[in-house]
């Protein structure tokens with residue numbers, strides 16, 4: 001009797017064990033809960049991932065369990081796609097888009113025009129020995145956009161049409177081959193061309209620091225002008241590369257309010273929170289660089305206190321995104337987990353922890369904090385209706 005009971009009990013425990021193991025097997029390393037489920041009905045949740053994702057099955061469970069949109073980290077940028085005029089390379093993008101489709105994941109195309117000289121293939125700006133004029137530049141842009149966006153028409157859900165065109169300093173637009181030859185018309189045209197090629201795609205203007213006051217004004221000025229000229233821009237992308245203890249929450253909120261008034265969507269396109277703040281790298285003409293280049297304080301692990309602060313700050317961000325979910329169309333992290341973050345190498349080499357998952361793909365305190373922040377507010381209990389005059 002006793003033995004029979006024991007074996008029933010064992011069977012029962014085994015069944016429970018199986019049940020417990022089941023969700024983690026399909027949901028990613030030890031993590032049955034999902035960001036995608038938590039943000040359902042609010043906004044799309046995505047990640048920028050390594051171009052080689054189709055070849056790295058170890059990353060798939062986490063990716064598929066947590067996210068519904070993917071941005072290829074590099075392979076759709078102008079440089080790898082058309083390194084010489086007319087010579088297009090679609091090997092990686094094709095594999096990426098096919099992979100995403102087979103997993104029912106949306107693809108974010110990044111990016112058709114990158115308004116920086118060093119991020120545009122140099123031939124774009126050349127004409128023989130001289131400099132390409134506006135017409136030649138726009139014709140090349142048109143061919144690029146028609147070829148790339150055309151190839152993935154209806155398979156790429158949204159495009160960063162223009163990346164990083166606003167100037168960080170006193171100018172309105174960043175000085176570049178693009179702005180020198182065309183003024184802001186290159187932005188107008190890029191959106192027109194993209195819309196012609198894929199009228200269904202959500203078209204995004206993407207930049208960094210464009211929620212901060214200086215660039216925000218320029219962003220709004222640009223959007224007004226694009227609207228006047230009839231350019232089909234549907235959303236702005238806030239890259240969202242933030243630093244611990246320096247989240248611009250008030251500026252973010254002001255930007256979300258402004259975009260709501262403007263009737264445009266916002267995507268947070270490349271979110272991370274660097275735990276080894278980097279802004280001093282650019283301060284005072286780079287005089288701290290030598291010192292910073294040696295700074296690698298968490299190479300043996302990130303202190304729990306830092307992870308806790310990061311979690312609180314992610315929660316603040318996601319509470320804000322939830323509050324403005326009528327405006328926020330997507331939130332994408334930049335990279336899948338800490339081990340793959342660009343912030344381990346940029347702007348200097350260090351062991352960094354900017355994301356929601358650790359190097360093994362396990363959830364960090366920030367993951368729990370984000371899930372909590374995405375939960376609906378409990379509905380406030382209604383005040384008891386007044387029944388008569390106050391005494």
Ligand code: GLA
Nearest residue numbers: 073110163208239241270342
């Ligand atoms: C910018 C670009 C991205 C990527 C990141 C860093 O934000 O938009 O494509 O290069 O920098 O990896």
